[in-house]
Amino acid sequence: MSQASYAGWASMREALHAEWTKLRTAPSTIWLLAAVIALTAALSAAAAAAVTCPSAGCGQDPAKISLTGIELSQVIVAVLAVLVIGGEYSTGMIRTTLAAMPRRTTVLAAKAAILTGLVLAAGAVAVLASVLAGRLILPGRGFTPAHGFVPLSLGDGPVLRAAAGSVLYLVLIALLSLGAATAVRESAAAIGIVLGLLYLFPIIAAVVSDPHWRRHLEQIGPMSAGLAIQATTGLRSLPLSPWAGLGVLAAWAAAALLAGGLLFRLRDALGGAGPATHPLTPICPRLTTKWVGSPNESAPGPARKPAAGTSCGWSPSAPGPDGSPRTSRGITPRAPVRRWPSLSRPTGRYSCSARRWTRSRCCTTPNLWSTGPTSGW
Amino acid sequence: MTTSTLTPYRSDLRPGRDGFAQLLRAEWTKFTTVRGWVIGVLAAALVTVLLGLVSTAGNNATCNGQICRTTVPVGPGGEAVTDIFSFVHRPLDGNGSITVRVTSLTGGNTSPHPGGQGTAGLQPWSKAGIIIKENTRQGSAYAAIMVTGSHGVRMQYNYTGDTAGPAGTVSTASPRWLRLARSGDTITGYASANGAAWTTVGTARLAGLSRAVQAGLFATSPAYTQVTSQRLLSTSSTSGGTLATAVFDHVSLHGSWPRGAWRASLIGGGPNAQYPVQIQRGWYHQAGGRFTVSGSGDIAPAVAGAAGPGQTIERGLAGAWAGLIVLAVVGAMFITAEYRRGLIRTTLAASPRRGRVLAAKAIVIGAVAFVAGLAGAATAVPLGQRLLRDNGNIVYPVTPLTEVRIVVGTAALLAVAAVLALGLGAIVRRSAAAVAAIIVVIVVPYILAVPHVLSVGTAQWLLRITPAAGFAIQQSIPQYPQVSNDYTPSNGYYPLAPWAGFAVLCCYAAVALGLAIVLLRRRDA
Numbered sequence: 001m002s003q004a005s006y007a008g009w010a011s012m013r014e015a016l017h018a019e020w021t022k023l024r025t026a027p028s029t030i031w032l033l034a035a036v037i038a039l040t041a042a043l044s045a046a047a048a049a050a051v052t053c054p055s056a057g058c059g060q061d062p063a064k065i066s067l068t069g070i071e072l073s074q075v076i077v078a079v080l081a082v083l084v085i086g087g088e089y090s091t092g093m094i095r096t097t098l099a100a101m102p103r104r105t106t107v108l109a110a111k112a113a114i115l116t117g118l119v120l121a122a123g124a125v126a127v128l129a130s131v132l133a134g135r136l137i138l139p140g141r142g143f144t145p146a147h148g149f150v151p152l153s154l155g156d157g158p159v160l161r162a163a164a165g166s167v168l169y170l171v172l173i174a175l176l177s178l179g180a181a182t183a184v185r186e187s188a189a190a191i192g193i194v195l196g197l198l199y200l201f202p203i204i205a206a207v208v209s210d211p212h213w214r215r216h217l218e219q220i221g222p223m224s225a226g227l228a229i230q231a232t233t234g235l236r237s238l239p240l241s242p243w244a245g246l247g248v249l250a251a252w253a254a255a256a257l258l259a260g261g262l263l264f265r266l267r268d269a270l271g272g273a274g275p276a277t278h279p280l281t282p283i284c285p286r287l288t289t290k291w292v293g294s295p296n297e298s299a300p301g302p303a304r305k306p307a308a309g310t311s312c313g314w315s316p317s318a319p320g321p322d323g324s325p326r327t328s329r330g331i332t333p334r335a336p337v338r339r340w341p342s343l344s345r346p347t348g349r350y351s352c353s354a355r356r357w358t359r360s361r362c363c364t365t366p367n368l369w370s371t372g373p374t375s376g377w
Numbered sequence: 378m379t380t381s382t383l384t385p386y387r388s389d390l391r392p393g394r395d396g397f398a399q400l401l402r403a404e405w406t407k408f409t410t411v412r413g414w415v416i417g418v419l420a421a422a423l424v425t426v427l428l429g430l431v432s433t434a435g436n437n438a439t440c441n442g443q444i445c446r447t448t449v450p451v452g453p454g455g456e457a458v459t460d461i462f463s464f465v466h467r468p469l470d471g472n473g474s475i476t477v478r479v480t481s482l483t484g485g486n487t488s489p490h491p492g493g494q495g496t497a498g499l500q501p502w503s504k505a506g507i508i509i510k511e512n513t514r515q516g517s518a519y520a521a522i523m524v525t526g527s528h529g530v531r532m533q534y535n536y537t538g539d540t541a542g543p544a545g546t547v548s549t550a551s552p553r554w555l556r557l558a559r560s561g562d563t564i565t566g567y568a569s570a571n572g573a574a575w576t577t578v579g580t581a582r583l584a585g586l587s588r589a590v591q592a593g594l595f596a597t598s599p600a601y602t603q604v605t606s607q608r609l610l611s612t613s614s615t616s617g618g619t620l621a622t623a624v625f626d627h628v629s630l631h632g633s634w635p636r637g638a639w640r641a642s643l644i645g646g647g648p649n650a651q652y653p654v655q656i657q658r659g660w661y662h663q664a665g666g667r668f669t670v671s672g673s674g675d676i677a678p679a680v681a682g683a684a685g686p687g688q689t690i691e692r693g694l695a696g697a698w699a700g701l702i703v704l705a706v707v708g709a710m711f712i713t714a715e716y717r718r719g720l721i722r723t724t725l726a727a728s729p730r731r732g733r734v735l736a737a738k739a740i741v742i743g744a745v746a747f748v749a750g751l752a753g754a755a756t757a758v759p760l761g762q763r764l765l766r767d768n769g770n771i772v773y774p775v776t777p778l779t780e781v782r783i784v785v786g787t788a789a790l791l792a793v794a795a796v797l798a799l800g801l802g803a804i805v806r807r808s809a810a811a812v813a814a815i816i817v818v819i820v821v822p823y824i825l826a827v828p829h830v831l832s833v834g835t836a837q838w839l840l841r842i843t844p845a846a847g848f849a850i851q852q853s854i855p856q857y858p859q860v861s862n863d864y865t866p867s868n869g870y871y872p873l874a875p876w877a878g879f880a881v882l883c884c885y886a887a888v889a890l891g892l893a894i895v896l897l898r899r900r901d902a
Contacts, residue, residue: 072817072821078813090808187809188709188808191809
């Protein structure tokens with residue numbers, strides 16, 4: 001029992017490590033995270049510079065103004081989160097991932113954990129920069145003690161709530177996007193769904209004149225509800241209280257992750273997403289990932305050491321573009337195999353011949369789909 | 378010498394198999410064989426209708442707990458109008474003129490101002506002066522010359538006409554003399570500071586004006602709207618009626634005025650009208666040659682939003698946003714999926730003229746999006762209109778041509794947006810980035826254009842220079858400078874004229890497609 005739980009923990013740890021390596025080595029990640037920070041800070045500073053408070057009681061909310069950038073940077077966060085899994089589907093990497101880590105819940109949990117960590121870090125920097133910008137700019141725009149405003153400070157309870165809540169907001173948007181992308185397996189569709197969910201509720205609410213309808217729409221919309229966390233004044237006029245609003249967004253994120261996780265477990269990872277099954281795939285010899293060797297895998301029993309030369313790789317239906325047999329490009333398990341391929345559960349560690357877990361390069365032949373026309377096959 | 382009988386080889390196949398029609402057919406086949414895209418386009422039409430219905434269903438007008446059965450008067454030009462004012466009048470049978478001196482125009486609220494701070498008082502477009510009107514029915518033709526709260530002397534006619542006269546506010550120290558002269562169906566307005574030197578302010582031709590009309594003094598003042606708090610896309614405001622009181626003297630009549638006394642009528646007052654308490658107490662007073670008239674309401678075209686009583690027909694098209702997002706996803710994937718699956722190499726091998734490939738793709742996806750948008754809009758607009766009416770809303774009448782422009786324009790908007798997505802997708806070759814970019818450039822300016830999120834000027838510029846300008850094609854009723862209102866996109870107003878806004882979007886699509894063709898030619902696939 002303890003061994004099993006140890007194995008579970010070990011697989012989680014390795015999944016985390018793998019996901020971290022994948023995300024770290026994908027070139028888009030660092031740019032997207034930098035864009036989150038830069039866009040948040042820039043738009044927040046611009047919003048702070050554009051607003052004025054000519055007299056006392058001007059009804060402005062300085063904390064919310066200085067956190068305006070979140071409304072744009074959530075798009076970047078959504079793109080980042082969608083690419084975490086959508087990128088794997090688009091390159092076919094997902095099959096390698098699932099071959100190496102067949103516990104799909106673990107894979108998704110690891111992705112969510114790594115994503116949460118990254119967005120927490122970037123969001124914290126972005127929000128700190130925004131609050132600092134607001135603290136420096138707003139007093140010059142009329143938000144002075146004479147007009148009833150103290151400089152923004154994280155020591156102030158509501159401001160701290162707004163700032164910390166904005167970071168959590170970004171994290172929840174990321175998880176919502178991850179869940180949606182896992183469910184639809186297609187980056188573009190996932191981005192469309194997530195941004196549609198975020199922006200359509202406020203647009204519909206704006207053209208609805210009935211105050212009850214409007215209030216309900218604002219209460220259930222993930223963006224309008226979640227951004228309630230940024231309000232520090234006029235809490236009474238909000239459609240729902242700040243933490244309840246963040247709770248609504250958390251419910252959306254949980255629902256998306258649950259739906260995505262269930263579909264992830266139930267569905268074939270290849271269905272509809274692999275190059276071989278898509279209608280737009282040019283006709284060419286079909287390549288399948290296939291376990292070579294190892295008969296009797298499904299029989300339960302003591303772990304067996306695989307025969308020498310056993311490897312996971314391309315079935316040699318055709319030689320590679322360079323003429324080499326494809327089996328030599330596979331991954332080699334170092335540890336015993338228990339059941340394969342019925343539930344796909346090798347517990348061993350796989351090493352990658354390329355040593356890098358970039359989305360497109362690990363173990364799959366790197367040049368198969370991404371370079372120029374191949375005449376040989 | 379014998380000539381060679383060797384003839385060169387000729388294929389038996391018919392020539393012309395690589396024409397543009399073949400290319401179109403190939404792209405059409407690609408589109409129809411991807412189930413997700415076909416479903417996506419059908420879904421775009423469906424969400425356009427469904428979300429449109431949801432947004433119209435949320436507009437209920439209740440009167441005393443029941444669905445309203447109100448109607449809106451329609452002016453001579455066919456547009457919905459507001460026609461509520463206090464009228465002190467006599468019949469004018471033929472040609473003639475009326476001259477008065479206005480010595481004061483003051484204002485106040487008809488209800489206690491909530492919050493206690495700030496006063497509404499006299500509005501910029503509070504107005505009082507002299508008017509010649511077909512009859513006392515709402516919506517009948519008129520021409521009037523008036524002093525206003527802060528827009529000087531104006532000559533207005535038939536609700537939409539508005540000509541500026543001498544500026545400045547009126548007071549006992551600087552009174553204004555006003556004159557209206559009728560000759561046939563032409564009415565000319567004059568203004569003067571001293572009653573001696575007159576300037577012509579404007580001339581109005583009221584086609585088909587009866588011989589016997591009503592003419593006299595009027596006063597009215599529109600409701601005020603004050604923003605109390607603003608959140609993203611949701612601005613709360615307080616509004617209330619205001620009252621304008623004008624003092625007239627030196628009233629002189631020339632021409633064919635039948636004998637009789639001045640009559641006082643509240644125009645727009647039906648049997649159930651709720652008058653402000655000040656009006657109920659008495660709004661007309663005459664002593665010697667001095668008339669004091671108080672009024673509340675407006676003589677102006679009706680506008681959408683807080684300042685108007687009704688809804689515009691494009692309310693039913695709120696779902697076009699959802700349709701646009703879905704079609705942008707399909708449009709971007711129409712090219713990025715080829716890169717992802719490697720089909721682009723086959724495509725370009727089969728048709729090496731790369732520009733034509735992209736042109737064929739644009740035509741196919743544009744046509745598909747247009748048909749989907751047309752189906753969605755042509756269903757959503759009449760259904761939404763009906764739903765709005767059933768819920769007791771006044772729907773502003775528009776000409777059939779405008780309605781066609783809105784429906785076809787929405788379809789064209791979705792088609793051009795899909796082409797723009799295709800161009801962006803071909804440029805960046807990544808579907809997620811292309812879709813996120815197009816949603817941000819179209820949706821975010823619209824959301825930021827709500828007043829007080831950005832300054833009004835910035836927001837208006839965003840709606841002029843970003844692709845979001847294309848939604849101007851949905852605007853059904855024009856913006857009137859002589860009516861104070863929140864002229865924002867959520868109320869259906871855009872800074873650019875309908876076709877100009879659409880042209881901005883088309884420019885973006887053309888530039889994106891052109892850049893995509895250049896890059897496709899230059900880059901290795």
